[in-house]
Amino acid sequence: MTSVVPASPRKDRRPxxxxxxxxxxxxxxxxxxxxxxxxxxxxxxxxxxxxxxLRGMDLRHPFAVDLVGFDNxxxxxxxxxxxxxLLNTGLFVAVGVPLTMGIGLALALALxxxxxxxxxxxxxxxxxxxxxxxxxxALIWQYAFHANGTVNEVFGAVGFAGPNWLDDPDLxxxxxxxxxxxxxxxxxxxxFLAGLQAVxxxxxxxxxxxxxxxxxxxxxxxxxxxxxxxxxxxxLLTVFYLQVFDEPYLLTNGGPLGSTESxxxxxxxxxGAGEFGVSSAASFVTxxxxxxxxxxxxxxxxxxx
Amino acid sequence: MSxxxxxSALQLTSGMAVLGTLALAGCGRGDDTAATASAKPVxxxxxxxxxxxxxxxxxxxxxxxxxxxxxxxxxxxxxxxTLIPNAEYYTKLQSAIAAGKGPxxxxxxxxxxxxxxxxxxxxxVPDGLVEPDSFFKSLWDAGVVKDVAYTVPWYAYTYALVYRxxxxxxxxxxxxxxxxxxxxxLKALQDAGAAHGLGADIGWDIFNGxxxxxxxxxxxxxxxxxxxxWTLDTPATVDALKFNASFFTSGTADPSxxxxxxxxPYFVSGRTACMITGPWVVGQxxxxxxxxxxxxxxxxxxxxxxxxxxxxxxxxxxxxxxxxSSGNADASWKLVRHLATPSTQVxxxxxYSSLPAVVSAWDDPAIADQPLLDAFLTQMKTTxxxxxxxxxxxxxxxxxxxxxxxxxxxxxxxxxxxxxxxxAESLGSGTE
Numbered sequence: 001m002t003s004v005v006p007a008s009p010r011k012d013r014r015p016x017x018x019x020x021x022x023x024x025x026x027x028x029x030x031x032x033x034x035x036x037x038x039x040x041x042x043x044x045x046x047x048x049x050x051x052x053x054l055r056g057m058d059l060r061h062p063f064a065v066d067l068v069g070f071d072n073x074x075x076x077x078x079x080x081x082x083x084x085x086l087l088n089t090g091l092f093v094a095v096g097v098p099l100t101m102g103i104g105l106a107l108a109l110a111l112x113x114x115x116x117x118x119x120x121x122x123x124x125x126x127x128x129x130x131x132x133x134x135x136x137x138a139l140i141w142q143y144a145f146h147a148n149g150t151v152n153e154v155f156g157a158v159g160f161a162g163p164n165w166l167d168d169p170d171l172x173x174x175x176x177x178x179x180x181x182x183x184x185x186x187x188x189x190x191x192f193l194a195g196l197q198a199v200x201x202x203x204x205x206x207x208x209x210x211x212x213x214x215x216x217x218x219x220x221x222x223x224x225x226x227x228x229x230x231x232x233x234x235x236l237l238t239v240f241y242l243q244v245f246d247e248p249y250l251l252t253n254g255g256p257l258g259s260t261e262s263x264x265x266x267x268x269x270x271x272g273a274g275e276f277g278v279s280s281a282a283s284f285v286t287x288x289x290x291x292x293x294x295x296x297x298x299x300x301x302x303x304x305x
Numbered sequence: 306m307s308x309x310x311x312x313s314a315l316q317l318t319s320g321m322a323v324l325g326t327l328a329l330a331g332c333g334r335g336d337d338t339a340a341t342a343s344a345k346p347v348x349x350x351x352x353x354x355x356x357x358x359x360x361x362x363x364x365x366x367x368x369x370x371x372x373x374x375x376x377x378x379x380x381x382x383x384x385x386x387t388l389i390p391n392a393e394y395y396t397k398l399q400s401a402i403a404a405g406k407g408p409x410x411x412x413x414x415x416x417x418x419x420x421x422x423x424x425x426x427x428x429x430v431p432d433g434l435v436e437p438d439s440f441f442k443s444l445w446d447a448g449v450v451k452d453v454a455y456t457v458p459w460y461a462y463t464y465a466l467v468y469r470x471x472x473x474x475x476x477x478x479x480x481x482x483x484x485x486x487x488x489x490x491l492k493a494l495q496d497a498g499a500a501h502g503l504g505a506d507i508g509w510d511i512f513n514g515x516x517x518x519x520x521x522x523x524x525x526x527x528x529x530x531x532x533x534x535w536t537l538d539t540p541a542t543v544d545a546l547k548f549n550a551s552f553f554t555s556g557t558a559d560p561s562x563x564x565x566x567x568x569x570p571y572f573v574s575g576r577t578a579c580m581i582t583g584p585w586v587v588g589q590x591x592x593x594x595x596x597x598x599x600x601x602x603x604x605x606x607x608x609x610x611x612x613x614x615x616x617x618x619x620x621x622x623x624x625x626x627x628x629x630s631s632g633n634a635d636a637s638w639k640l641v642r643h644l645a646t647p648s649t650q651v652x653x654x655x656x657y658s659s660l661p662a663v664v665s666a667w668d669d670p671a672i673a674d675q676p677l678l679d680a681f682l683t684q685m686k687t688t689x690x691x692x693x694x695x696x697x698x699x700x701x702x703x704x705x706x707x708x709x710x711x712x713x714x715x716x717x718x719x720x721x722x723x724x725x726x727x728x729a730e731s732l733g734s735g736t737e
Contacts, residue, residue: 055695055735056399056420075731080724081706147561167561255509257709272396273699274420 043287050281056274065277072281082282084258085266092177092241092262093293100181100237101230104188109218111189112196123193127186134183138250142166145175169259172252176260179247184240188233195229196222231301235294242290263289346433352636353381359401360386360412361394364460364623367656375643382636402426402628409631410640413456413624415447416515420695420735422448427455427626434638435645440662443620447690456624457641458662460653463618463688464519465680467586468579469572470605472497480607484523484548487610491557494578504568504577505558509709513549514701515691516581517708519619520545522689523612528700529692533734535700538719538726541614546711546718548612553712560713569593581609583621584681588658606680608687620688622662695735703728 025032050072052065076082107126111119129137144150145165152162165171199222207217245264248254254261263286270279360368369386376382387408389397395417401407402421413421421427430448437445440458448456466480473479473490476497481490491502506512518528526541536542552558563571569586571577573594580586590600609616625644627637643649650661651669660681661667667682691697707721 164561255709257713257715258706269702273702274399274695275699 046280046283049276050284052277054276054280056276068277072277073285075278076281076285081258081261082263082266085261085263088173088259088261089242089244089263091173092180092244093238096177096180096184096241096244097234097237099177100184100188101233103181103185104233105192105226107185107189108192108196109222111193123190126189129183130186134246135250137183138179138247141175141179141251166252167256169257172256172260176247176251179251180241180244183247184237188237191229191233191236192226195226199225227301231297234297234301238293238297239290242286242293345431347431347635347638347642351381352379352639354633354636355383355385356410356633356636356640357385357408358387358410358412358640359394359398359408360388360623361391362388363391364653364657364659365412367653371649371652371656372640372643375640375649379636379639382640384640402630405630407628407630409633410625410627410637412459413448413626414621415444415456415458415624416619416621416691417511417698418447418456418624418626419450419691419693419697421626422450422455422693424453424629426629428629428631428634430454430457431638434642439645439664441620441664441685441688443688443690444622444624444662447620447693448624448626450693456626457645459623459625459644460650460659461620461622461662461685462583462585462660463620463681463684464516464581464583465609465618465684466579466607467572467582468605468607469494469499469575469603471603472499472575472578473605480605481610482607482616483610484612487548488551488555488557491552491579492555495557497578498575499578500576501559502557502577503552503579503581504563504571505552505560506581507560507562507564508705510705511698511702512705513708514704514706515619517542517545517549517704518691518701519609519617520548520612522617522619523609523614524548525612525614529694535726535729537700537704537729538722542722542725543718544612546708546721549708550711550714550718554714560709573599584660584678585658587675587677600677604677606677608680608684616684616687618684618688620685620690623659624662692734696729696732699732700725700729 051067051069053068053071054065107122111122142149146152147162147164147167149165151165155162163171165175203221203225204217207221212220243264244262245268248260248262248265249268252260254265263282267279267282267286270282358365358368365386365388369384372384376384398407398411398421435457437454441461444458444461445454448454448458468480472494476493478490478493481487488502494502506516521528521537521539521542521544524541524544526539526545527536530536553560563577568577568580568582569589570593572580573590587600587604587606590604591597594600594603609618625641627634627641631637644653645663647661647663647666647669650659650663650666651671653659654661654666654669655671660672660678667673667678672678691701704725707716707725710716711718711721
């Protein structure tokens with residue numbers, strides 16, 4: 001027989017009121033400090049700089065430059081190069097995002113169902129490009145797509161003369177986008193795999209008992225339940241492609257004829273040229289674009305309740 | 306976060322934005338900090354204290370060895386070198402100057418130093434420190450703004466023709482002396498066995514822009530008018546763009562290569578037969594050919610073919626400037642003076658093949674006895690300095706970019722010139 005100990009009022013160890021808020025701020029302080037120092041202040045400063053004619057050597061007296069209002073923004077939109085780079089960046093997003101997601105999803109579905117036993121191996125293989133050094137990868141791709149490179153050697157072996165991929169304005173962009181996709185599909189795959197593993201198995205079992213085949217299960221269970229993951233993947237990839245820099249910089253340096261130049265590359269070049277005002281304005285246009293596209297994506301893809 | 310906290314955070318963020326913008330708006334660009342510089346003569350007493358020297362990696366790598374005699378004569382002097390990767394050099398220097406933590410003495414490039422020629426950044430060269438006429442004129446001029454000299458030339462280079470003499474002999478042709486003879490010469494080299502006559506620069510960057518500027522001078526143009534306006538949409542610039550493009554459109558140069566690192570292997574293997582390049586190449590071809598004496602038996606040099614206004618080239622190299630913030634300007638200038646002496650310049654040549662900026666140093670047998678350098682000396686005497694305005698590098702880069710379209714036939718030379726002119730006008734000189 002067990003004795004029942006009368007319940008004593010339990011002492012609440014949680015802090016209350018002002019103390020609770022103070023503790024919360026204490027825990028938040030490290031992040032807040034880092035955020036303020038490295039994100040908020042530079043962002044606000046960049047917004048200010050974008051409204052001035054700040055140039056390289058003016059950094060000696062950053063508060064003694066002339067305020068030029070929106071001149072830098074107007075200059076951007078009057079610059080053929082910037083408009084071309086905006087279009088190029090749009091192309092990166094329009095082609096890169098769906099293809100990266102499509103490949104990532106297809107592989108995640110394959111790994112989640114058919115080839116479970118080798119899932120670990122394939123997950124590693126497909127994720128390898130995400131963690132591989134992009135500089136080394138870009139060099140290999142340069143050799144591969146060179147006029148006398150590996151890709152054309154393969155074409156040559158089957159009796160077809162390959163083009164000069166990276167020197168042709170029509171072909172360079174597909175190669176650069178391909179590198180972006182290759183680098184990111186593993187990332188999308190891992191996120192989709194996590195999403196798939198969160199889908200309860202008994203839902204599939206119930207559907208199977210009701211006679212739903214694999215296709216119907218995919219269409220009516222898997223895909224709808226993957227919407228939150230899809231939203232995250234879409235937004236992350238869109239942000240990545242809107243800021244795409246490494247691939248065009250390392251593979252083609254924006255060429256030929258500026259056909260692979262992105263807005264991030266434009267921003268970088270302006271900064272390198274000491275045009276801090278214009279560079280800041282270009283970075284703000286990117287920020288606005290990312291914000292705008294993300295809001296649209298959240299509205300279109302958010303799970304309906 | 307409570308509502309109050311959220312509001313506080315918003316207030317903080319918007320406050321910072323307003324403060325930042327107001328601070329920027331509040332004061333327009335005033336006069337630069339008054340020069341702390343003094344142009345008073347530098348005496349001949351021993352240099353003392355510490356001199357911090359910054360330079361890009363390359364020609365300065367051997368400086369510690371080259372200045373040993375100076376160190377021996379100035380035992381109380383400590384020279385601390387910081388060598389920075391070339392591509393990052395100006396960015397790091399700019400940041401350091403902006404932060405007030407720059408070195409005492411810094412190396413500059415005469416073709417790209419205009420942004421630093423300001424009394425708030427560099428001290429004027431003291432009277433009598435060096436003899437301006439002893440240097441190649443364009444190198445000295447590159448450091449002069451409003452009659453004030455801010456830099457002292459150190460080493461020099463310019464472009465000339467470096468070509469395969471064996472192939473030229475086989476084809477029975479001599480180096481071209483005019484624009485009109487250039488493409489036929491290159492075609493003859495191709496007929497003698499080269500895949501392409503010219504290994505052209507295909508970076509489509511600032512270096513191509515400098516080439517176009519050089520050709521514009523040869524065609525009688527100037528990049529800026531006497532009253533400081535950009536003059537880049539002139540017939541001379543159009544001719545320059547067309548001349549540069551003629552190498553590609555005639556098939557004597559390949560728009561796909563060689564790229565920078567391939568230039569010498571291509572030349573040595575005969576895939577290309579001519580380069581428009583600097584004097585350092587002469588000393589490197591034996592290594593590329595893996596055979597001592599290969600250069601002597603296979604290579605010749607010649608001044609650049611002349612346009613309607615002559616065979617003008619640009620002056621490149623290295624210069625030294627003492628920063629306005631230097632705490633030991635006296636010792637810094639003494640070191641600069643030593644670096645500008647003919648004997649030090651010859652020592653630098655022997656250590657790194659940096660050709661002297663002092664004209665008389667070229668008479669030293671170490672240089673004078675090398676016939677392949679003659680063309681470069683001839684060319685050095687007809688060089689000009691690029692515009693001493695801070696936006697020149699941006700304009701030259703844009704010229705290089707537009708050049709690509711002309712070379713590949715996607716835009717006319719006239720349109721490219723007009724676009725560069727509009728771009729340059731939108732930038733101004735960077736100082737007004």
